[in-house]
Amino acid sequence: MARRAPEGFDKVFFTNAGADANENAMRAARLFTGRDKILSSYRCYHGNTGAAISATGDWRRKPNDYSRGHVHFFTPYLYRSEFSATTQEEECERALAHLEHVIQFEGPDTIAAVLLESVPGTAGIIIPPKDYFKGVREITKKYSILMITDEVMAGFGRTGFWFALDDYDYTPDIISFAKGCNSGYVPAGGVIMSDPVAHRFDDIVFPGGLTYSGHPLAMSAIVATQEAMEEEHIVDNAYTIGKDVLGPQLTALYDKHPKIGEVRGKGVFWAVEMVADRTTKEPLDDATMKQIVAEGDKRGLILGVHNNRIHVTPPCVISADEATQGVEILDQVLTAAGC
Ligand SMILES: Cc1ncc(COP(=O)(O)O)c(C=O)c1O
Structure with a gap:
């Protein structure tokens, strides 16, 4: 699998982060x-700057919501469907109809772009249905609205693809990235623009600039990291670990532990969603989630917990044995926490 931006994306505006x-x-x-x-x-x-935090949907937006021109809508999340859907197909279709209604009610000619994470990460590693982005692309094209894909967390291998969007059948207009582009060795990020967007700034100056945009240290770290990732087949490793190790082993945990409500993910990007009761889907209480973290600490396993979810996101270089060991410890942790 070779690293590449989609066809027709030749220009990058480099930034310091996501x-x-x-x-x-x-x-x-x-x-x-x-x-x-x-x-x-x-x-x-x-992200945590003016427009980025207003574009954010979660709790961090509310005390920081000073930028104008941001509208939010619901994206697919079958486990807690906003659309009373029972299958991914229904969820996809209804989420797309909802988006189109929001666009129509807001007024298509007031909307510059739809901005979406290719896999909502912090919000719960919610893998979008196969046809969702294709549908968003059709709707955005219909109303001449741009589509921005945020690959800051999911990009550069985490899902087992160079870009998470590679697993979907669509091309956005703009891609944002950071984090994994150089494994975080030196702060860096950027905006990859499709040719029509980039050419808009051929004869007008893009009114933005950052002192450290394209800093040689960050750039050389990007090049070296991606060369190493390619030579060592690190993205393929992430794919295989997801398919052969984390996927099956976390699913086995679901079968064993009744307080796991759902396991979802791909590559080295997985969420274990914990519930008090599988029928009501009531989120597992904070005290038990804290106990899960503490039981992990005792056993040398650092767990990334967000609300009622355990995010299983090891490095892309993890071996099958290491991943297996991690899941075995997680199994013990869940037993110790009474899950
Ligand atoms: C999807 C996504 N976009 C943007 C950001 C912001 O990136 P940064 O913290 O590098 O500014 C993050 C950070 O976690 C993220 O997960």
Whole structure:
């Protein structure tokens, strides 16, 4: 699997991190379309700067919501469907109809872009249905709205693909990235622009700039990291670990532990959603989630817990034995916490 941006994406505006990548992606979309509004999901995180935090859906937006022109909508999440759906197909179809209604009610000619994480990460590693982005692409094209894909967390191998969007059948107009582009060795991020968007700034100056944009240290770390990832087949490793190890082994935990409500993910990007009761899906209480973290600490397993979810996101270089060992410890942790 070779690393690449999609065909027709030749220009990158480099930033210092993910938030300013999204900030500049939204700016480019607004300048390109001459429109103001950005539509994004309630279940997302896009960063901690002015427009990025307003585009964010989760609790961090509320005390920081000072940027104008942001509208939120619901994206697919079958386990807790907003649309009373019972299959991924229904969830996809109804979520798309909902998005189109939001666009129509907001006024298509006021909307610059729809901004979506390719896999909502912090919000719960919610893998979108196969046809969702294709549907969003059709709707955005119909109304001449740009589509921005945020690959900041999911990009560069985490899902077992260079970009998470590679597993879907669509091409956005703009891609934002950061984190995994150089494994975080040196802060870096950026905005990859499709040719039409990039060419808009051939004869007008893009009114944005960052002192450290394209900093040689960050750039050489990107090149070296991606060369190493390619040579060592690290993205393929992440794919295989997801398919052959984490997927089956976490599913086996679901079969064993009644307080696991759902296991979902791909590559090295998995969520174990914990519930008090599988029928009501009531989220597992904070005290038990804290106990899970403490039981992990006791056994040398650092667990990333977000609300009622355990995010299983080991490094892309993890071996099958290491991943298996991690799941075995998680099994003990859940037993010790009475789950
Ligand atoms: C999907 C997504 N977008 C943007 C950001 C913001 O990136 P940064 O913290 O590098 O500014 C994050 C950070 O976690 C993220 O997960």
